[in-house]
Amino acid sequence: MWSQIGQGFMNGFQFFINCGATVMLPVIITIVGLIFGLKITQAFKSGLTLGIGFAGIKLVLDFMTTNVGPAAKAMVERTHVHLNALDVGWGSIAAVTWASPIIAILIFVILLINIVLLVLKLTHTLDVDIWNYHHMAIVGIMVYFVTHNVFLGVGATTVTAIFTFKLSDWSQPIVEKFFGMPGVSLPTISALSSLVIAVPMNWVLDKIPFFKNSKFTIKDAQKYLGFFGDSMIMGLIIGLAIGGLAGYDLQKVLQLGVSMSAVLVLIPKMTAMFMEGLMPISSAAQKWSQNKFKGRKLFIGLDAAVVVGNPDVITTALIIIPLTIAMAIFLPGNRVLPFADLAVVPFRVALVVALTNGNLLKNIVIGLVVTASLLWCGSATAPVLTAIAKSVGIKLTTGGSMLISSFAATSMIQSFIVYFAFTYHPEICVPILLLVIAGIWYYYDKIKKINVSIDENKN
Incomplete structure (x- = not known):
C-alpha cells in the first residue's frame, strides 16, 4: 500500500x-x-x-533573442569580436531559478539556515526578502544540473546562504553610516558579492594618496550625464550600435534599436510581477519570524533596491556602464555581450560606494574590476545557464549557437567561487572554501571586533 501511495505521489509530482x-x-x-x-x-x-x-519573461526573452541573436551573430562575423553569450538580464535568470524542480527544497533550506543561525546567535540578519532568495538558490540549481547530485546542490546553496548572512552582518555598519539606515542589512548577493573584490581593493587603493585624497566629485561627473542614463535610451543606443556593427541597412538598424529599447522597458515590468506576487509572502514571513525571535537584536534584511537611488550610486553606475560595454569588446576571454543587466549596475556598485564613503575615483576603478569579473564568470558559466534555461521550457530562438548569460547567477564572484568549488573536484575545493570562509569569519567576528573595541576605548 505504501509503495502505491509513494508511486502516486511521484506520479503527481511528475x-x-x-x-x-x-x-x-x-x-x-x-x-x-x-x-x-x-x-x-x-x-x-x-x-x-x-x-x-514567468510567462511574460518567456515572451520578452523570446522576442529579444529573436531580434538580437542574429544581429549579434552577424556582428561577431563582421568584427571578429567573439561575444556569443547574450546578457538576457537577471529577471530572466530569476524566472529560470523559480522554475527549477528543486526550488522548493532550496527555498526552505535557505529559510531554515537563517532561522538556525539566528537561534544560535551566529547572525543578526533576519532576511525577509524572500524574492532575492533566488540568488542563493541558483548556485545550488547550477551545481545540481552539472553534478546530478542533489546533496551537492543543497550544499552549495547552504554555503552560499551562510556566507551571505555573515556578509550582511559585517557590511551593516557601512550601510547604516553611508545610507543612514539603522537596523537594516542588505542580504542581496547582487550587491554583497562586490565586496569580495571591493574590500581588498579598497585597502590597496587607500595606500595610494592619489586615490585616497581624490577630489573628483559627483557634481563633476553629473555634468556629462542625464538623458543618456535612461534605460530606454540606453537600449536604443545599444540596439543601433549592434545593428550597425552587424552590417544591417538603415531600416533594420532602426527596427533593432526600437526593439532593444522595448526590451529594456518590458523586462523590468515583467520582473515587477514576480515581486508583486512575492510581496504578500515576504510580509507574512517577516511577521512569522518576528514572532519567533522577540527581544533579539535584529537587522532586517531588505532588498538592496532601497539604496540604489542614492546619487553617488547612480552617478558611479552611469559612468561604469559605457566603460563596461567598451571593456566587453577588448577584455581577453570575455564572451558576454552586455545588454539587459546594464540597468542593474547600480546594484553591483552600491556597497562599493558605501565602502569607499563615496570616493568617486575609487568607485570607478573598483566598479570596473567588479564588472570585469561579471564578464569573465558569466562567460565561463554561460553554457550551463543556457542548458538550464532550455530544460525549464525557455526556447532560445537565436538562430545559431548563441548562449545566454547575465550579471546575476554565477556571474557574481561570490556565487561563482561556490559553484566552482562544488563542481570542480569538490572533495578538495569544498574543504578549502570552508576553511577560507571560517578564517574570514574568525577575523571579522573576533579580531576586527576587538580592534574596534580598542579604538572606541581610546576615544
Missing part, C-alpha cells in the same frame, strides 16, 4: 513538472504562502501572479 514552470510555479508559491499563514486566496493569487510574470 505531472506538475511536465506541465511546465507556468503551472508548477503557482503551485509551489501557493504552498509556501499557506505555510507562512496566508489565506488560500492570497497564496493562490501570489502564485498565479508569479506564473504570469
